[in-house]
Amino acid sequence: MKELENNFVKFWFENGILFSKFQKDTVLNLDRIKQAIEMREKISGKQKQYWLYDITNIKTVPKEVRDYAERHGQDYLYCIAALVNSHTTKFIFNSYLKLNKPDFPVLFFTDKEKATEWLMEIKAKNEINSIEE
Numbered sequence: 001m002k003e004l005e006n007n008f009v010k011f012w013f014e015n016g017i018l019f020s021k022f023q024k025d026t027v028l029n030l031d032r033i034k035q036a037i038e039m040r041e042k043i044s045g046k047q048k049q050y051w052l053y054d055i056t057n058i059k060t061v062p063k064e065v066r067d068y069a070e071r072h073g074q075d076y077l078y079c080i081a082a083l084v085n086s087h088t089t090k091f092i093f094n095s096y097l098k099l100n101k102p103d104f105p106v107l108f109f110t111d112k113e114k115a116t117e118w119l120m121e122i123k124a125k126n127e128i129n130s131i132e133e
Helices: 030-043 063-072 087-099 112-132
Strands: 003-005 009-014 017-022 049-054 058-060 077-083 106-109
Touching: 003 030, 009 030, 017 030, 017 112, 030 063, 049 112, 077 112, 087 106, 106 112
Parallel strands: 017 049, 049 077, 077 106
Antiparallel strands: 003 009, 009 017
């Protein structure tokens, strides 16, 4: 499966990296985040992925949605590069991550190319380490 989409989010692969992008002005609710998590797990074949999570088009994310995603949306991931649309948002999220460290690398970016490069570097390091073991 190369691509999966519904009326608010699209998932696809490029160079071994999982990408997703929300449609313009998406308001996330509990039903939508559940659908997005199911879609990500389906396209990934329940295998760990390096994920570029483009959230630049998300309009709002209520607390219950953030909490649900934190509890149920972190399976099958090596790392996440999240793409946001402002340096202020990037700073706030990356500062939050310093206080609340996830179980795998997560970093926020405003530049898609830099986010992709970061994911590719981690992927390459992990592949080298798995060969050496």
